[in-house]
Amino acid sequence: MATELEELIQFLSSPSPQLRKGAIDIVQGLTGSEDGLQSLAKYPTILLPSLARLLREQKDVAEPAAEALVNLSQNSDLAAKMIELGLIGAVMDLLYNVDSSIRQLLVMLLVNLTQLDTGIASLLQTGDDKMQGLYVMKIVRSFCRSESESSDDPFEHVASILVNISKKEAGRKLLLDPKRGLLKQIIRQYDSTSQLRKNGVFGTLRNCCFEAEGQLQNLLLIAEFLWPALLLPVAGNKVYKEEDTSKMPLELGTALSIEREQIDDPEIRVQALEAIYMIILQDAGRRAFWSINGPRILQVGYEDEQNPKVMEAYERVGSLLIHSGGDEESRN
Numbered sequence: 001m002a003t004e005l006e007e008l009i010q011f012l013s014s015p016s017p018q019l020r021k022g023a024i025d026i027v028q029g030l031t032g033s034e035d036g037l038q039s040l041a042k043y044p045t046i047l048l049p050s051l052a053r054l055l056r057e058q059k060d061v062a063e064p065a066a067e068a069l070v071n072l073s074q075n076s077d078l079a080a081k082m083i084e085l086g087l088i089g090a091v092m093d094l095l096y097n098v099d100s101s102i103r104q105l106l107v108m109l110l111v112n113l114t115q116l117d118t119g120i121a122s123l124l125q126t127g128d129d130k131m132q133g134l135y136v137m138k139i140v141r142s143f144c145r146s147e148s149e150s151s152d153d154p155f156e157h158v159a160s161i162l163v164n165i166s167k168k169e170a171g172r173k174l175l176l177d178p179k180r181g182l183l184k185q186i187i188r189q190y191d192s193t194s195q196l197r198k199n200g201v202f203g204t205l206r207n208c209c210f211e212a213e214g215q216l217q218n219l220l221l222i223a224e225f226l227w228p229a230l231l232l233p234v235a236g237n238k239v240y241k242e243e244d245t246s247k248m249p250l251e252l253g254t255a256l257s258i259e260r261e262q263i264d265d266p267e268i269r270v271q272a273l274e275a276i277y278m279i280i281l282q283d284a285g286r287r288a289f290w291s292i293n294g295p296r297i298l299q300v301g302y303e304d305e306q307n308p309k310v311m312e313a314y315e316r317v318g319s320l321l322i323h324s325g326g327d328e329e330s331r332n
Helices: 004-011 017-030 034-040 044-054 059-072 076-084 087-094 100-113 117-124 134-143 158-165 169-176 182-187 195-220 223-234 250-256 266-280 283-291 294-304 308-331
Strands: none
Touching (some): 004 034, 004 044, 017 034, 017 059, 034 059, 044 059, 044 076, 044 087, 076 087, 076 100, 076 117, 087 117, 100 117, 100 158, 117 134, 117 158, 134 169, 158 195, 169 182, 182 195, 195 266, 195 283, 223 294, 266 283, 283 294, 283 308
16 A cells, blocks of 8 residues: 555656646655655655656746755765666756756756766766767856856856766866867866856866876866966965066966955865876976976965965975976976
8 A cells, every 4th residue: 555655756647737736846845854855765766757757847847856856866875766767868858948947956966966976977978989978068068158148057066067077087088088178168167256166177177187197288288278277376466577477378477467366265276286286297297387487386376375285285296396396497
């Protein structure tokens, strides 16, 4: 005999629009509490497909269905079952055909699902040679549109998806593929006014620099965007003298020649320094860094820094430069 909760879930598939609407409102409410989530988690086989189908209905039904899935996907077992059901492909098919508020919820759902390895593989379309990377290209393109085009920024949370997929080698290789140019697009968001976007860009960039040993040339291909993104957050807030900026690329030197606000978030400064460290571990990366007067920038930035964790990251980079400094300076 069906329990009351099972009967409620069955109403999600009722032919009556009124019953479906009433049922989804109750289910969505239940997903807002830990007790409700635990109760619903006992019925994934009937619950999850029903919620997925409701995403295709009108906004008053689709939106609470999306909210329920976002809440349920915080449970890793339920998230794994959603991925098995093909929910990532279903979400990508719907993403550009729904109301903006629902679009934002679907992106948040992808954030939760890509915290699992199977979710990352599904979004990367691993194993499908013809389609591989298409989903990621679409969401990167949407993420990199001007924020002013849309005041509610439904693709803001793509920043977290990019961090998730860049934790895996396959994701990093996709983002670093010069033919696709994805990292070049992403990195240009480094000065976004959105903290979430900014955190995502630096987290993704740091993760991609783990591939520096084998992908250094692809990183240096975007040097005109890479160095400003990595160095401006750790350059301190002093106005640099011409004798320093004259040895830098134009965009970097110009930015450092004027007054500017320092990035408040110490985590971003740490991530920038960790990325620099991984690049200059390579001989060619170290030469490139010396050629843009990078060590001078870090010297000035370190003088302004007060956060112990960030200072430690500066010192780690500095020790590497000191040990290699004599050779590099003699080449310059």
